[in-house]
Amino acid sequence: MTISPTKRRKRSATEARDEALAAARSLLLERGPAAVxxxxxxRAIAMSHTNVIHHFGSAAGLQTALMEAMIRDLADALGDAVSALYVDADAPTRLVDRVFDAFGKGGAGQLAAWLVLARELDYFDSLEQAVADLVAAVRARVPDSPDSEARIRDIVLLVAVSAFGDALIGPHLRRMLGQEAGAMRQLIAQILPLLIAPPPRG
Structure with missing residues (x-):
């Protein structure tokens, strides 16, 4: 969605900050980090340059606040995926959808790429507990076997890295290959049951 400038109006400090972060997120997703x-x-929220500085201090402050907000959103999205794994019969497919949505529509893919390129790797520490919770939830779905712990971590890694890659270059690769938008999701959803099921005993 293209950002259209709005008329100036009175708003509380919290409203102004939230609107600024929403606009910054849209700019990141539509035009990349350089546009933030x-x-x-x-311009997007009809706020003067001075007022934006008042709320964030500097461009770096704005970018830091956006990174922190998006990391919180990603942690929340992973938390939703964890909750679904415990109660949803179709949890593996739902897990793929939720994680792909977080990295795609939610902007986590763009955020992760930005953090890596900016060498702001400390922000990923905020996701450690969310990832640990996701591992625990997947563990509850995977039958116990000698290699179950390795398969659990493989599942989390496969889904997360695939979602990240799909968010960044998936649309371009799918166009080159003549594939539809959900191709990568469908592939991961097909692979997931093979990783969840215990290997046949020889």
Whole structure:
């Protein structure tokens, strides 16, 4: 969705900050990290450059606040996926959808790429508990076997890295290959049951 400038209006400090972060997120998703500037955010929400600086201090402050907000959103999305794994009969497919949505529509793929390129790797520490919870939830779905712990971690790694890659270059590769939008999701959803089921005993 393209950001359209809005008319200036009175708003609380919290509203102004939230609107600025929403605009910054849209700029990141539509135009990339270079577009996340004080001027562009101010223009998008009809706020003066001075007021944007008042709320964030600097462009770096705005970008840091956006990173922190998006990391929290990603942790929440992973938490939703964890909850679904415990109660949903179709949990493996739902897990794929939720994680792919978080990295795609939710912007986590763009965020992760931005953090890596900016060498802001400390932000990933905030996801450690969410990932540990996801591992625990997958463990509850995987039958116990000598290699179950390795398969659990393989599942989490496969889904997360596939979702990240699909968010960044999936649309371009699918176009080259003549595949539909959900091709990668469907592939992972087909592979997942093979990883969940214990290997046949020889």
């Amino acid at each position: 500037t004080l001027a562009n955010v101010g």
